[in-house]
Amino acid sequence: MLLKFTSIITILLYSNLIFGQIDEVNPPDYIKTINFKGDTTETQLPILSLGEYVILEFDALNGDEADFYYKIEHFNFDWTPSVLVKSEYMDGFDNQRIRNYENSFNTYQIYSHYKLTIPNAQTKRLKVSGNYMLSVFNNDDELVFSRKFMIYEDKVNVGVSVKRSRNIEFIEEKQRVEIVIDSNTIPLNNPTQTVKAIIVQNNNLKTAISNIKPQYTVGNQLIYRYDTETSFWGGNEYLFFENKDVRAANTGIQLIDLKDLYHNYLFTNFERATRPYTYNPDINGNYVILNIDAENPSIEADYVWMHFSLLPIESLKNKDIHVYGNFNNYVIDESTKMIFDEYRNVYTNTMLLKQGFYNYKYVVANGDKNMEEGAISGNFYQTENNYKVIVYYRDLGGRYDKIIGLGEGSSINISN
Template sequence: MKKLIPFFFLIFIFNVGYCQLNFPQPDNIKTVILKPTTTNSYAPIIKLGENIQLTFDDLNADEHTYYYKIEHCDFDWTVSNLLESEFVNGYAEDRILDYENSFNTLQPFTNYTVTIPNENTELKISGNYIISVLNEDEQVVFKRAFVVYESKVTVGAAVYRSRDISTINSKQSIEFTINNSNFRINNPSEEIRPVILQNNNWQTAIMGLKPQFYRGTELLYKYNKETSFYGGNEFLYFDSKSIRNSSLNIVRAELEKGLYHTYLYTNEERINRPYTLFEDVNGNFIIRNLSSDTPNTDADYSWVHFSLSCLENLDGKDIYVSGSYNNWELNDLNKLTYNPKTGLYEVAILLKQGFYNYQYVTKNKAGYISNYDIDGSFHKTENDYTVLIYYKGFGNRYTQVIGVGFANSEKLNN
């Protein structure tokens, strides 16, 4: 049996709000989706050479001219010092030529699509990337982030129940191993930077981990407390594919002032209720229209009315409707306000037809985001976990992503 040689050093572990990835966008830009073109893939993480597609709607519906711009970033999402020719073949900036106006919708819009790589733009290296959409005046309209990786190391990840007795029923911990038998790493504690994501949400990413042990060509990260996430609860959901009718978790739909209004059943807090398993897509959403095979242009918009009955003491905290539908951002558009007439927390959000996952989260004045204040947290909750391995060798000019590992808490180890 090979001996495990421990590392002794101070470890810095922290959850990151990642302000660099909170990209504001104008009110006329809606339904921004950045994901791989492969089926059932939602996270903007691709292997070098694979396709990633950006789609969005402009509610001005004027066939506006837009451009895209690709930028390579360092580990902290600041733009790297590389020349464009060092990370892209062709052009890093070009016009978006694929666009089409909506058809038979009450809310007019123009739908835009661009796929990377294309005949004018091909990425050459791995790393963090930001794609910006610019207007005719070269002003940034909005941005999105994505990750490109190479398979230079193998990453094995697994989800464990917390070993801390105080959180054994509410937290999930990620342990992982990096096998670098085909890739030389001289100083792992300085050159390797792992990032762990729960449900591909950068708002609660964990980073700052150092390898605990060497075992041959393996780096072992056998943390528990430092790599633990609150499991939260299963995501809530609704399906507005038939926008004129009540359906899954929708109490009624009404036509008001030229647009449909979709009223959801009032959600009640689940913090003191037993865990119940039901299928979800871990915060993601799918645009679809029951009566059309081209939902990008034929799916309409409606004002979706959320309401929450909550008796918890939330002094000093704001409540938000959270999910990937708006890049997990918490802002005034998805913040609930208390209505003294109904005794409920309420908000209306303009959303395109489709199937949506969402959850209620709180944020305190210090910026801490909690997914358990309202709906509780259970170790049984099904969550996706992603481990990204960043590498920057001594003297290297940019940070690579040399491997990625995936795990799901459906297979939970004790």
């Protein structure tokens, strides 16, 4: 009887392992600057039209010219593994070596730059829309890191408008997203059960609102006019710096120094939550690799030790403060934590980043799940944010979740 009970527990645990929600795996310290995009988009969240190229680039700083391999898996809308086998969603093969790499040129930091493009000679085509995970392995078949991407079919029109919150308590701090899905070209059977939408703010899947169902239908249109369910904190414009010329102090940089590598010291930042909102154009948390003297920044841009500093905030003195942005896929860990320097009376952090233009902000966080993005920067309804709406559909009897539409909107012209 005990053996039977143990077997049942083992089966249940194994089932959860197989069918549970899968998250991205963060890279080790020697893997830097993971740039994931489509062939026509400059974004760290690839949402690609079916048939479009997907491009993954990254640097390995260990100087080994190591071999890396990639695998591609298909997922349901909630990032649980789909039932499709590889031949149903892919023409060709994965588990192939990434053949395209170059070593850095004329840099203090030695690194190898790898580039993977799909489709390629081995992986000829991704055949269906939906959620995908691209995983990179080393020579010992150990997982190094993984990244999510999506492929969509343009089957429905998705209208996105951004408005102020209808809740008086948050009218100055929140933005809400209204959605209209026009399905003139295809019938959507039982849409409250078969259609699901996800709203992504500034390409950050970690703060996305998912599994939004249509509120009501009018003819061929699905209408989403929620308040609480589709509301986001407005946040504030990102801070930024630029160091495309590593030998001179550029935008946001107070001074430079050369030791084993270049060191760039940023101007000390301060909290903005209690100050009035000021419009300051940003790229919504993203970054771009640049080098003013290089023809190919991918291999000629150098790595620089970036020194962040933040004035202390009395109300947050017992809280964990982190540097936050798309430069590391919005990961919060020990490498992003600010440490209080009693001698200088500031919080500091030092990161090794590739030359370029970077957006960043400071957040209060205890891991990815408990984050207060506006505790230091503030939340303002006027903040310019980008919103993407991804629409999933699984027809009655369907075996996987298709992505049938993509909509995009901005709060630059937010209305009541």
